[in-house]
Amino acid sequence: MTYRTRFDQELEELKISLIKMGDLVTKHIHASLKYFLEMNSELAEKLIKKDEEVNEMEYAIERECMRIILREQPVAKDLRLITSILKMITDLERIGDHAVDIAKLTVFMEKNEEAFTVKETKNMVDISEDMIKLALESFVNQDLSIARKVVEMDDLVDQDFYTIKNQVAQAIRESDIDADYAIYLMMVAKYLERIGDHAVNLAEWVIFSILGKHIED
């Protein structure tokens, strides 16, 4: 016979909420890059407003975690699970913020420029999406090997970042790119690189929730 069925159910619901939040922020980063590449400031503006949804989800999960800590007084793996969720929602919220950062750059851009480094930036978003999804999947299944894989995937994001940096530098040297656009593009690349880092953080919290200790450097 198992006890605390209500508690187990609450934990399951919390995991589902976390996955929904992950889904939402990945949608936002896809959209923000798309609007940047298409220079669609109108849709970028709308996306900025949608960030409120991400914040609401963060608060809702935070409230639920606090309620569970109060109600169920979790210990051992349950305590680590709740603690990890509280940290993971901060990373997810930051990812959402970076989607907003990119959208704001789109709004700031005054002129249309031909999209540059499309393949690499898109690739960065695709890999980040995979990382976020896999990190959350590894959390739900408490799967250490997948979490570790996510940590390694960050190298791919970093590679794209350096490729973009080199291509932009080359274009600047050849006076082949608008100066403002070059700066904005590098900022976008940096935000995408930071999104990869936050996805790594997610995986590291998964590892903590399983092992009870932080990943060794």
Place this chain on the structure above:
Amino acid sequence: MSENVFKINNLNLYYGQFQALKNISLQLKKNKVTALIGPSGCGKSTFLRSLNRMNDLIDDCHIDGDILYHQNNIYQRGYDVITLRTKVGMVFQKPNPFPMSIYDNVVYGPRCQGIKNKKKLDDLVEESLKKAALWEEVKDRLKDSALDLSGGQQQRLCIARAIAMEPEVILMDEPTSALDPIATLKIEDLINELKENYAIVIVTHSMQQAARISDETAFFLMGEIIEYGSTDTIFSNPKEKQTEDYITGRFG
């Protein structure tokens, strides 16, 4: 919005000259667990016992104010206390099964009420023990002495005995303080299930337990209710400093 089962207005209770409860006003709702917390001697058990007139047994105890059970004042002259106690059952701190078989414990009350039909009594035993999450553990030894059960099982038997009377309210006075952590969890899970059908009022010294199982919490101090509200609010953001000090272990 849950229906009020008990409505208490300006209740004062005295043991001789000593005033044990001061101006208590509170509503107890159906399908809710209400926890009464506070330091020893604060009046929470006295209050609990006043709800089914257990304090009548104490000679120099007298009260003023109203305790309305479905709009009727249970302290009014001529009120049927026997019926009240069938509707408002009680479970005590120490399991107190009668020294008889498990079966006879459960049917003790119904038999007193004149139910003799064996089939009916058998059904009642099964139903009550199932509701008290004890049936699977004892169904093959219903004729064994209740005193041979473990402490946790005895307490669930006492709950089954209360349920057999088909009450509406179950009062629990520190029902798990004599039990180990696993037996405590079983009772807490049970309380969570029981609230589907009953109003439950529980006195507990464990604030963690109050936080785990109750919907509403009343904090008693020196015979007064300092704060009463939703358990989530009381334990996460209480309004009164005295409540905060007590639940955070700063005094008491």
